[in-house]
Amino acid sequence: MTGLSATKKRTLAVVSAGLSQPSSTRMLADRLAAATISRLEEQGYEVEASTFELRDVAQDIMNNMLTGFPSAKLEAVIEKVTGADGLIAVTPIFTTSYSGLFKSFFDVIDNQAMAGMPVLIGATAGTPRHSLALDYALRPMFTYLHATVVPTGVFAASEDWGSGADAGSTLPDRIERAAGELAPLVAASERSTQVRDPFTLDRSFSPIGGFQAQ
Amino acid sequence: MADMQFGIFTVGDVTTDPTTGRTPSEHERIKATLAIAQKAEEVGLDVFATGEHHNPPFIPSSPTTTLGYLAAKTERILLSTSTTLITTNDPVKIAEDFSVLQHIADGRVDIMLGRGNTGPVYPWFGEDIRQGIPLAIEKYALLHRLWREEVVDWQGQFRTPLQGFTATPRPLDGVPPFVWHGSIRSPEIAEQAAFYGDGFFSNHIFWPASHTAKMIAFYRQRFEHYGHGTAAQAIVGLGGQVFMRKNSQDAVREFRPYFDNAPVYGHGPSLEEFTAETPLTVGSPQQVIDRTLGFRDYVGDYQRQLFLMDHAGLPLKTVLEQLDLLGEEVVPVLRREFAKNRPAEVPDAPTHASLVAAAERTAASDTAASDTAASDTAGERTETADAADAPAASAHNPSEVAR
Numbered sequence: 004m005t006g007l008s009a010t011k012k013r014t015l016a017v018v019s020a021g022l023s024q025p026s027s028t029r030m031l032a033d034r035l036a037a038a039t040i041s042r043l044e045e046q047g048y049e050v051e052a053s054t055f056e057l058r059d060v061a062q063d064i065m066n067n068m069l070t071g072f073p074s075a076k077l078e079a080v081i082e083k084v085t086g087a088d089g090l091i092a093v094t095p096i097f098t099t100s101y102s103g104l105f106k107s108f109f110d111v112i113d114n115q116a117m118a119g120m121p122v123l124i125g126a127t128a129g130t131p132r133h134s135l136a137l138d139y140a141l142r143p144m145f146t147y148l149h150a151t152v153v154p155t156g157v158f159a160a161s162e163d164w165g166s167g168a169d170a171g172s173t174l175p176d177r178i179e180r181a182a183g184e185l186a187p188l189v190a191a192s193e194r195s196t197q198v199r200d201p202f203t204l205d206r207s208f209s210p211i212g213g214f215q216a217q
Numbered sequence: 218m219a220d221m222q223f224g225i226f227t228v229g230d231v232t233t234d235p236t237t238g239r240t241p242s243e244h245e246r247i248k249a250t251l252a253i254a255q256k257a258e259e260v261g262l263d264v265f266a267t268g269e270h271h272n273p274p275f276i277p278s279s280p281t282t283t284l285g286y287l288a289a290k291t292e293r294i295l296l297s298t299s300t301t302l303i304t305t306n307d308p309v310k311i312a313e314d315f316s317v318l319q320h321i322a323d324g325r326v327d328i329m330l331g332r333g334n335t336g337p338v339y340p341w342f343g344e345d346i347r348q349g350i351p352l353a354i355e356k357y358a359l360l361h362r363l364w365r366e367e368v369v370d371w372q373g374q375f376r377t378p379l380q381g382f383t384a385t386p387r388p389l390d391g392v393p394p395f396v397w398h399g400s401i402r403s404p405e406i407a408e409q410a411a412f413y414g415d416g417f418f419s420n421h422i423f424w425p426a427s428h429t430a431k432m433i434a435f436y437r438q439r440f441e442h443y444g445h446g447t448a449a450q451a452i453v454g455l456g457g458q459v460f461m462r463k464n465s466q467d468a469v470r471e472f473r474p475y476f477d478n479a480p481v482y483g484h485g486p487s488l489e490e491f492t493a494e495t496p497l498t499v500g501s502p503q504q505v506i507d508r509t510l511g512f513r514d515y516v517g518d519y520q521r522q523l524f525l526m527d528h529a530g531l532p533l534k535t536v537l538e539q540l541d542l543l544g545e546e547v548v549p550v551l552r553r554e555f556a557k558n559r560p561a562e563v564p565d566a567p568t569h570a571s572l573v574a575a576a577e578r579t580a581a582s583d584t585a586a587s588d589t590a591a592s593d594t595a596g597e598r599t600e601t602a603d604a605a606d607a608p609a610a611s612a613h614n615p616s617e618v619a620r
Binding site for chain 2 (some may be wrong): 045065066067068070071072075103126201202204208210211212
């Protein structure tokens with residue numbers, strides 16, 4: 004493996020919490036991924052993208068919630084997501100917020116594992132009246148996880164899939180703008196090449212106590 | 218008791234039997250626990266360990282009371298805990314309670330320390346759960362000294378200072394109970410166990426084997442790092458969870474309602490998923506034997522195997538039948554099979570007698586050292602680096618370095 008090819012590979016994780024198949028949530032996730040990948044490829048990056056429908060691991064997520072550990076299938080998904088150079092996370096808006104499945108997935112992930120992750124958030128709903136859920140629900144959640152959320156979140160209401168250039172900022176425009184914000188962060192990321200050792204002890208840790216105990 | 222120890226550990230939950238809807242009273246559950254422990258000795262098991270909890274629906278809030286009674290009612294079985302809360306108990310009281318128990322039980326006592334994961338217990342005892350690790354580290358450092366030093370002057374973050382304090386009574390024969398540190402997922406606790414050359418117990422039963430394998434490997438590596446012996450000489454204990462009937466189909470049919478409604482994993486994964494992902498084994502005695510022997514493949518030869526047998530609302534009668542199967546059909550085979558191909562360097566499970574013998578060897582070599590040339594001492598020290606020596610031999614030098 005040459006140094007050049009090693010530095011030019013990036014991984015992108017795409018998480019969709021859409022429930023129907025096909026779903027407009029997945030459609031939005033795919034569009035965001037394609038736009039991001041195409042920008043990275045223009046800059047000479049080879050992108051390995053992995054897309055996960057949370058429906059496929061829905062029972063595993065709830066089992067993890069109850070038992071405290073992920074099934075092998077869910078663990079593989081979590082490793083791909085947390086080890087990626089960037090994440091595109093898209094949820095339907097249910098009852099004014101992210102879906103419970105979407106939240107549950109991030110609830111069972113170690114709350115340190117998303118630190119520094121470049122994230123593009125997206126959401127879908129029946130009407131544009133829910134669009135602010137991106138900024139009052141998804142963005143604070145990723146901020147809590149110390150992820151780096153790009154300024155543009157992409158919301159697609161049903162009507163966005165049928166509106167043209169006369170609608171002002173169209174869905175394709177927003178997708179392109181968001182991808183343009185995410186791609187440079189993914190390009191600059193070293194996350195996928197980092198080795199994470201769960202047994203690394205905090206530098207200040209001492210097995211006899213690090214305080215004034217004597 | 219040589220080689221490996223086999224026993225049971227209890228959580229002490231008062232749980233409704235899902236097949237009858239009947240919930241035992243606290244009194245019944247406490248008496249059942251005593252019956253179960255005595256049965257464990259009767260069927261030839263080596264260890265009985267009780268948990269410690271301070272909230273309903275659990276009954277074991279006072280482990281040394283229970284173990285003191287059992288000390289009088291039993292003759293051979295080693296009495297232990299699973300776990301004693303090092304975070305919220307006063308280490309002075311732990312030192313005293315377990316020293317008294319040691320004298321009452323003629324040394325048939327050891328202790329497993331754990332942090333506890335019930336949030337409100339910390340504030341109920343005046344502590345902060347966010348300080349769980351620092352509490353475990355500092356309080357054990359004090360406990361370790363109280364058992365070894367006649368007069369202790371101490372000051373720390375989490376307890377009122379001590380000046381000129383002597384924990385009484387002194388440990389039996391001057392040898393403290395062997396200490397196991399239990400943790401599911403904190404490498405800090407494995408590090409602590411390794412530092413002192415103490416035992417490390419992995420709960421094992423609610424998590425995938427791959428996780429346990431990594432924790433034990435880490436502990437073994439750190440045990441060697443701190444100079445207590447080779448990684449293979451570290452003192453390892455594992456939990457296990459089984460339900461048996463002669464025919465495995467009967468075991469599955471009978472246990473399923475208990476599994477489906479159990480406090481820890483109930484209403485989550487199926488019995489089949491959980492048995493595939495964790496060490497839980499529901500089947501025939503032979504299946505339990507095969508699965509348990511497989512533990513060695515990913516943790517190495519180890520010293521103590523404890524089974525959880527009495528939770529999730531299983532009635533006493535059933536638990537006693539399970540102990541008959543465990544003692545008569547499973548453990549004798551496990552003893553024989555685990556002894557095969559066990560490398561000579563792997564230490565036997567620690568007992569009071571082995572710790573006393575180790576302390577006498579250390580004292581003898583120290584006397585010899587003061588009489589003879591220093592080169593002899595160096596040779597003696599490296600050769601007697603078996604794990605049983607480690608707590609006495611190791612406690613001071615690494616801490617000097619750390620300071």
